Amino acid sequence: MEKVDYDLVIIGGGPAGLTAGIYAARAKLNVVLFEKLVPGGQIIITDWIENYPGFPDGISGTDLVDKMVEQAKRLGLKIESNEVISLDVSQQVKKIILDNGEVKSHAVIIAAGAHPRKLNVPGEDLFYGRGISSCATCDGPFYRNKTIAAVGGGDTAVQESIFLTKFAAKVYLIHRRDSLRATKILQERAFANDRIEFIWDSVVTGIHGSVGLEKIVVQNLKTKETKELAVDGCFVWVGILPNTDFINKAIELDEHGFIIANDRMETSVPGVFAAGDGRKTPLRQVATAVGDAAIAAFSAEQYIESIKK
Amino acid sequence: MAEGILEISDDSFEAEVINSDKPVLVDFWAPWCGPCKAIGPIVEELATEFGDKIKFAKCNIDNNPVSPAKFGIKAIPTLIFFKQGKIVDQITGMTAKSKLEKTINSIL
Incomplete structure (x- = not known):
């Protein structure tokens, strides 16, 4: 042999x-x-x-x-x-x-x-480490009393968004569907958390800033309307x-x-x-x-x- | 603190990093960050390997918030490579030792 x-x-x-x-x-x-x-x-x-x-x-x-x-x-x-x-x-x-x-x-x-999968939108790589993140435990403390976005609707997105509210004043949770995929206990906690605002049926289409991230562009997939959100950070959990x-x-x-x-x-x-x-x-x-x-x-x-x- | 890695602060950043004759690798980290703890030993190994050519430094961002803010750092671990006071490369997140070695060799 x-x-x-x-x-x-x-x-x-x-x-x-x-x-x-x-x-x-x-x-x-x-x-x-x-x-x-x-x-x-x-x-x-x-x-x-x-x-x-x-x-x-x-x-x-x-x-x-x-x-x-x-x-x-x-x-x-x-x-x-x-x-x-x-x-x-x-x-x-x-x-x-x-x-x-x-x-x-x-x-x-x-x-x-x-x-982690990326969003694949313009600006994502440029601001990686300067506003774009996928590690809440690493980077959450940078956003004390700030406004941030999180993208996704699964267990990771919902659980980590809840964790981020320990630091951030506000978390926009952006999800492409009109309901969450996350397990029920996490959904209940997220819905009960007044620092989380849900943005349903929507995706991030742009990421902008100068030294650091300053705003993201969000598009509603049903109405096709876009709007800008002023955020200091954006956490990506899209699979x-x-x-x-x-x-x-x-x-x-x-x-x-x-x-x-x-x-x-x-x-x-x-x-x-x-x-x-x-x-x-x-x-x-x-x-x-x-x-x-x-x-x-x-x-x-x-x-x-x-x-x- | 491992031998060969300098602990730097907001106060000493200018003198030790910006005004350094040698290239400097600064590891921005915090005690609550899991991947920072994981990358720490890799940076220590690199310090043993490249310590004669590069100055290795660690900056605890909890105690020294000014320096990371100056470079727009909002994620850790972040490694920044300085040469003559200028940023020549920046790597965020857990990174394989082989990739860091390649980056170091490319800037030397």
């Missing part, structure tokens, strides 16, 4: 990758986890998680990830800071091409997650895009780039598994990511055993 560096390579150090690592380490696989930034993924920028069981008062994203990393390391998971540039999965032994070299592995779990560019179609993806995997988390290529937000799935939560990952690690372990026979 061809020599490999690892039984299993896990790509991504968010909740999915860390969970896969915990299971793989306990299965005594020769495993490594590659994370291009630092472990945590998107939950680092989540202010408060209250739907992950075991934390009755809720827990901050950073605290939860610290605990996951601690648990994974205690069980012996090797976590390396390294970026996966591409994959060669055309042979039974998989090659993982890294920023500074390449490793060979029997199996791969892709848990590379997703990143996510998968971090799957490095896969370069080596495995089957859906039309948006999310990985297609079956209920055993097997992708179109034997020995390559997927877990977490980068997978085509109806719900993307910490709870679903860790569930995916446990199955992916179990399937990977069985696959590795089968090829070693």
